[in-house]
Each structure stands twice: as C-alpha cells, then as structure tokens.
Amino acid sequence: MRLSKMLVPTVREVPSEAVAESHKLMLRAGYVRQLAAGLYIYLPLAWRVMTRINRILREEMDSIGAQEVSMPVLQPAEQWQQTGRWSDIKEEMFRLKDRGGRDMCLGMTHEEIMTWLASREIRSYKQMPQMWYQIQTKLRDEARPKSGILRTREFLMKDSYSFDSSVEGLQRSYKLHEDAYHRIFTRCGLKFYQVESDTGMMGGSVAHEFMAVSEAGEDEIVLCASCGYQSNVEIAGSVPSSAVIDPPAPEGGNGIGENEKTGEEVHTPDKRTIEEVSRFLKERPERFMKSILLIAGDGPVLAIVRGDQQLHEKKLQRVIGPFRTANKQEIKDILGVEAGFIGPMGHGDMSIIADPALRVGSYITGANKPHYHRRGVTAGVDFKAAWHDIHVAREGDLCPKCGSPVKIEKAIEIGNIFQLGTKYSQALHAFFLDEAGEEKPIIMGSYGIGPARIAAAAIEQNHDKDGIIWPGNIAPFDVEVIPISADEPEVEAAARRIYEELAAAGVEALIDDRDLRAGVKFKDADLIGIPRQVIVGGRNLKEGLVELKDRRTREIRKVSPQEAVAILKEGISSACESGGGA
RNA sequence: CGGGGCGUAGCGCAGUCUGGUAGCGCGCACGGUUCGGGACCGUGAAGUCGAAGGUUCAAAUCCUUUCGCCCCGACCA
Known part of the structure; x- marks a missing residue:
C-alpha cells in the first residue's frame, strides 16, 4: 500500500479530552475519528488491525x-x-x-x-x-x-x-x-x-x-x-490482613484488649464518618465497625464491614439480591437513630450481614444514640449476624486459597x-x-x-513516547518502507523494488512514498507503529545498503536490500507461529 | 442518575472575570530557499464564537433556556 494514497490523517495535537493512552495514540496516528459519544469511525489503518x-x-x-x-x-x-x-x-x-x-x-x-x-x-x-x-x-x-x-x-x-x-x-x-x-x-x-x-x-x-x-x-x-x-x-475472596487486632487478643480471649472497656459509650459530637470518629478518638479505622442500612426486596438489611473496608455491592447482591441504600429518613424510621451513629446492636430480628473480618475481636461502633459511639462491641455477644465476605479486596489482603499477600x-x-x-x-x-x-x-x-x-x-501495553508499537500479528502492516531524499531517483527505485519484492513474498508492506522531509516520515512511522521499518537513504544506498529498523528496540541493522527482504520474509513466517505474550 | 469541566477557523488553544475592530500555533494554498528525526522566509484563503431567546447604543463576553462532548462518582451512615 502506498501511504501517499491512503487516508492516514496523523496530527500533532490531540484534544485534551482524550485520557487513555490508546485513545490519544489512535487519534494522533490517524486510526480513528469520533462521530459522537461512544461511536467511532475506524479509518483504514485501524480497520486493517x-x-x-x-x-x-x-x-x-x-x-x-x-x-x-x-x-x-x-x-x-x-x-x-x-x-x-x-x-x-x-x-x-x-x-x-x-x-x-x-x-x-x-x-x-x-x-x-x-x-x-x-x-x-x-x-x-x-x-x-x-x-x-x-x-x-x-x-x-x-x-x-x-x-x-x-x-x-x-x-x-x-x-x-x-x-x-x-x-x-x-x-x-x-x-x-x-x-x-x-x-x-x-x-x-x-x-x-x-x-x-x-x-x-x-x-x-x-x-x-x-x-x-x-x-x-x-x-x-x-x-x-x-x-x-x-x-x-x-x-x-480475600482475608483482610489481621494485624489490626491491637492490642493482641489474650490467650483464649476474643480479642478485647485489656484497656478496652466493653460497652463504654463515648461522646462523639457531630463525628459521623469513620474518618471523623477515628481522628477524634485517635483510633485506627480498623478498630471500627461500619454499619450500612440497605433496602432489599425482603425489607431492610444491615451490612457490617470493618472501618477500613469498603462494602462491595456486587458481593452483597449475591447474598441478599438487588438492593439500594436507605435514605436518611428511612434510617431514622427503621433504626431509630440518625445516620453516623448506627451500631449493629439491638435491632431485633433485622437481617444483619457481616464481613468475616469482624468475627474476632471487639470494635468501636455507633451507639444507636445521637453523638455517641460505643467501644468493645463484639460479634456473637452484642449482636448476631450472618457471615459473608462482602468487602472489597485490597492490595496486601491475604489470598483466600493460600494466605499469601495478593496483588491488585x-x-x-x-x-x-x-x-x-x-x-x-x-x-x-x-x-x-x-x-x-x-x-x-x-x-x-x-x-x-x-x-x-x-x-x-x-x-496500552505496547507504546512509547513516540507512538504505537504493534505486536507483529495484529499490526496494520508487517513492514514500512521509508525512502529518504526522494529527489534521488535511485533511492525511490530501490525502495520500490524492496516494496515489490516484499509484496511478492507475501509480506504486507506500506511504502511512505509521500514527498515529505525525512523527519516527518520518521515521526509518522514511529507514531503509526508498524513493527519493522526499512529505511532507504542515498548515502547508505551508494554502499549497497539499507537500514532495517526494529520499532520497539530502535535497533538498526545495515544490510543489502536482498538481505532485508529475506530477513523480513523469514521474520514474518516465524512470527505467525508464536505471538510473544504472557 | 448525581457532581465537575469544556464547546471560538480543518485541528489544538487564548480571549469571557472587567461588554466596544475575533486572535495565536499547527495545518491548508501560492512563490522561493531547504531536504536523515515533525525546516525556513514571504504572500494568502478560511470563523453564523454550539443553538435559541433576553438585557444593552453595543454581546464570544452578562442573564435564561437548550443541545453536544469529556472527566469523576454511583456513596461507604
């Protein structure tokens, strides 16, 4: 394919709206254009991919x-x-x-x-x-x-x-x-x-x-x-790292530290979020229980996670079916306390789902009383719950299968x-x-x-500051042939010959036959990201050589045109077998 | 759905707060010099300022409505 005849509208600048690297590069390298929100036109290069x-x-x-x-x-x-x-x-x-x-x-x-x-x-x-x-x-x-x-x-x-x-x-x-x-x-x-x-x-x-x-x-x-x-x-599943029961549970105990006064109510004026109460009481978020009231198909459900955890709605949905969060008025009506001071204790037979992280130990939670929290609240003692993993797994949590720290x-x-x-x-x-x-x-x-x-x-996985670097099997072309200083007819002719020999050998090649300066061709070639380039320039050609360049490594080999064609032909056929991925 | 941002020349943006001749870069056209990493000089074409309504002697700029695009969140009591 001749680049001079192709619709490849590369541009230097891209809207600041584009955030994802792949998005920016596809716009910049002339692969796609946007028609409307979520509707894209695939230009020739993208369509080839x-x-x-x-x-x-x-x-x-x-x-x-x-x-x-x-x-x-x-x-x-x-x-x-x-x-x-x-x-x-x-x-x-x-x-x-x-x-x-x-x-x-x-x-x-x-x-x-x-x-x-x-x-x-x-x-x-x-x-x-x-x-x-x-x-x-x-x-x-x-x-x-x-x-x-x-x-x-x-x-x-x-x-x-x-x-x-x-x-x-x-x-x-x-x-x-x-x-x-x-x-x-x-x-x-x-x-x-x-x-x-x-x-x-x-x-x-x-x-x-x-x-x-x-x-x-x-x-x-x-x-x-x-x-x-x-x-x-x-x-x-993930097991939250358990280094949070502090001080450590005494032998045979339930995790309540000695300086922990069970049931003590503390005045926490206007401190509603875990973050606020945590700072106010100078206690780490892991020491809290977070109670979230939800309205499910069968009525209200109280979900309890540890203070540092996030409730994972999809996990919970698998347990209780579709639900929505309760609004402020519903919280008052159902629990009799304003949001921010909810605790899991004393709600009769209301359904309570708690994360297993809270099975052991005692925690600080809302006292079900405005502007008060309560220390030393313990599962099984102060409330009963159905245990389900409902938290969002985080980096550093432990693997549910083997207990090693997981990566996210x-x-x-x-x-x-x-x-x-x-x-x-x-x-x-x-x-x-x-x-x-x-x-x-x-x-x-x-x-x-x-x-x-x-x-x-x-x-996303294959680019650098200059542009795309396509994996060989899905690149729009196998090779880009770049004649430099097109004024010299020998250069043009040599490039053409290489291009034609590649085509004859079944290698899909693009030739940059545009009447442009070398710099522009190099920039565009790197942007477009075809994995291999053959650069045909006057000086090298006089010595019977062309440059074979790897887009990814930028490594250049000077070889004769015949060798270049042979190497490329070989490279393509062997690359078809393996992709080179994870 | 909620919150925020942006619509000005083909593209990227400034100008809007504080109303008064619509600007810059790229690109494009023509001429010349250049020619291995997005050249330079000169000349030139190109804009209903997203749309509608309003305020005003005067609106890209102020007010109202509306359309479009992007980002964040979908709430954690």
Missing part, C-alpha cells in the same frame, strides 16, 4: 470446530421477553418499534436469538455438540462511553455459543474455548490473565474473564503470585466465557431427546471477545 485480529479469531474458532454464522442486529422483542431480559435490562438496551408498532431492539448480545435457532434446529442428542459464532456489531446504550474505543455504544464482538446434551459436554466446550482464548490473546501479543468472574446479566454458574493488564482498564483483578489464584475483585491490578476485559446451563434453553424451549428418549433442555455456554478492546489493550 481489526481485520487481522478477526482473522486470528476465525482461525482459532474454526480450529475448535465452531461455525461462523451471521445474525440480525435488529431483533423482535419476543425472545427477549421469553427469557425475561426484556424487562431485566433497562436503558442499556436500544429499543424501537417497527412500522407495525411491534417492539424491537438492537442486539446487545445474541443468547436469545442463538437459542431460538437451536430450539428450532436441534432435536436430538446426536446433533450435539454444536458451536456457533459470529463477529458482528453489538449495540448498547452505555451510561457512560469512555476511553476511546474501550467502552463504546456500538462495537464489534466475537460471540460464540455452545450447545451440549450433558454437563460434561458443556465443560468440554468450555475448555475448548478457554484454550482457544489463550491462543488468541497470545497471538495478539497481549499480557493477560484469566480470572474468575461474576456471571452478571448472563446468569449461569461458572464464568471467567480474560483480562489485559492496563492502567486504562475499568476492572480490578486480584492476583496471588504464590498459588496462582486470579479473580475479579467483584467476586474475589487494573485490567481491560478483553474476553469472557460463561457456563450458562439451561437458563436460555428452558426459557425458549430449546429441548432435545436424549438416548433414553427423554426430553431435556440443551446445556449452553456463551463466549465473547471484543476485537476493539484487543487493539486498544495492545496499544
């Missing part, structure tokens, strides 16, 4: 026996109503009516439609397993599109669905995807982790996410270096896999007859990958 990512996706999906299909983006409400998601999902779904007034929606994922298809076409256990996938546009009316291409309202997704006649079959399909995903992300040159995850709106039991480590990521993952435990913080990293979710079970097949009557002639629901899995997120994550 997407094409290459999708090629890898297709190869790996095909290799596990999945079959590509194409599904409507515009869908009738009916199937969504049958599974209940028509009402479960709220503003996130784009809805519309057709001219006949029928409710329709734009597909945000395709469980309903895939399952509907399966319900019509699969009747016997003999027809399974089946795996169907598509690479198509999904639409979600995101509350807050952000970070360029990372969270958009319209995006490409590779989604596949497995249909099995047994749980073992599902597990095989799941494993096949798991392994394929590892190959995909490795080939894409990403550093990633597979973590345990929440099933969210998908339903089902087992789920994993594939996470590319990046500051721009919206998720946090818990990693244990010693036993390999890896989990999204949304579900990660921000990450971009680039893929997910769900064991759905029969949620959708039951709802949509996707049944089959088994060996015994018995009717059973198809057992399903669903598996997603966001190609744009792969691209963005690759940039």
